[in-house]
Amino acid sequence: MRKVKLGETLSVKHGWSFKGEYFAESGEQSLLTPGNFYEKGGFKPNNGKERYYTDKYPEEYLCHKGDLVVAMTQQAEGLLGSTALVPEDNKYLHNQRIGLITCDETQLNKLFAYYLFMTKSVREQLERSASGTKVKHTSPERIYDVEVEIPDLFSQEKIAKLLMTIDGKISANLSINDNLAA
Template sequence: MSKWPVSSLQGKLHIKHGFPFKSEYFSDGGHYVVLTPGNFHEAGGFKRQAGKEKYYLGDIPEDYLHSKGDLIVAMTEQSAGLLGSCAFVPDENMYLHNQRLGLISTDQKKLDKSFVYYLFQTKSVREQIRLTSTGSKVKHTSPERLYAVTAPLPKVDEQKKIAAILSALDAKIDCNNRINSELEAMAKMLYDYWFVQFDFPDSNGKPYKSSGGKMVYNATLKREIPEEWKDKQLIQIANITMGTSPTGDSLNDVGDGVEFFQGSTDFGWQFPTVRQYTTQPVRMAKRGDILLSVRAPVGDINVAHINCCIGRGLAALNSKDGFDGFLFYVMQHFKTIFDRRNGQGTTFGSITKDDLHSLSLAYPTPELLKKYDDVISSYNQMVFTRSMENQQLAQLRDWLLPLLMNGQVVA
């Protein structure tokens, strides 16, 4: 039971439709990015689409270039759970207001914009949006349907206090993510430098290839690699478990059985999000395993933070030699290859067990792998610690959200 008066959003906010930008002016490069529902996280928040952006080279109509801090809402459910998701535009003079999105403005005497962002994350509001949507396969909503949504609405001063509490938790999560991104970028840069460019430290501490280290042609890889390195297939360096989905009647969302991840739709920033459980697990991944998406988008990866069951959209990998940090960046490197081929028009709808097993790579000496592992193990531990903290912060935020919105906890 809410302590706040319940009313509709009619007259308190306004939603402006986006512009139908013409696909003939879309490009893989440019400055202005056309936003889509794919730029939203299901639970709310802006999702950058690095390498997948649609740039626009045509004329831009007045008032359809977003400002930093604009609040936008997904009006089309491009994938399950996105309808009604909100996000703040993160940058100025870069993103275009597309037709499938709504731009939210509020009567500041009645509604705080940050409060609206969190209001649209509540189950009650999302359920109202879903029930009033149109379309059988792809669901749509409209400004009028969103105006009709009812919710407990405290006075604006209280709205701002509620939003401030939830925003503080999100800010800490974002800070951790940015630190993790820097740490991962450093580890990836070292991987590229040592294992792609072959400029690892030689016996004198100098860059191997740049200092004239001996390179030999490898017929399997069809390129030169350092003299003591070997060509190997992925199955030779990794234990690989292909996922198999359990029966549908074993699945539930009440915590009965083992955590189950079907595919990349369950992926988070670093770890997957638990949505389902199964009482009849078939294929299991161990805590610390790399989870690889084997269906479109092929190559996306997460790390299993718990022992879990994996469905047919995933494979689980761990290193046979104990060099999981190296294996993680090997899989990230393969992901760039898949993305490059996708960009050239060779779309990977899935990758088979045989194809995955036979992926070839240049494999370094054990001594170099040990040296790399010594360097990045501390990075990985810091990333893991912050990622686990983020899960706890997100759980706290999601627990507080309905209580604050209903007035059961006073800000």
């Protein structure tokens, strides 16, 4: 294990400020919002509450499947620093209160980073450094200052795969339970 600041292993890019007059109830691309994150981490669909964008925008703000994003505004308790993996190609737009995380893959595995942001240590550091009293905010610079201990890349990959497998089994069991209840 080695101790690093996240800024040594990843970068965070702010989303674009999409203009409200071009929001719509239907369209091709939906804006990512803090509502797309579970407080403990993971992608949450905004079923029925999506906001679509109908004007032109810089192509670099169109998300791709597997992009790692982070909630940089806490609109619900525990949301600040929550991460999610974008589930579909070319459907979601990288909005301003969301950070796009790019890992230096020679130091930090993206899936390991996804789970790393779910840890109590990372969340507490982000909470302590946040600005705002009622609605808390973080920034790329504050994320970069978070200190973590990370294993070697091989171990990171093994840990991330194990956790993804467990998450998959939990999801399958919840689906089975929902079907049985119906």
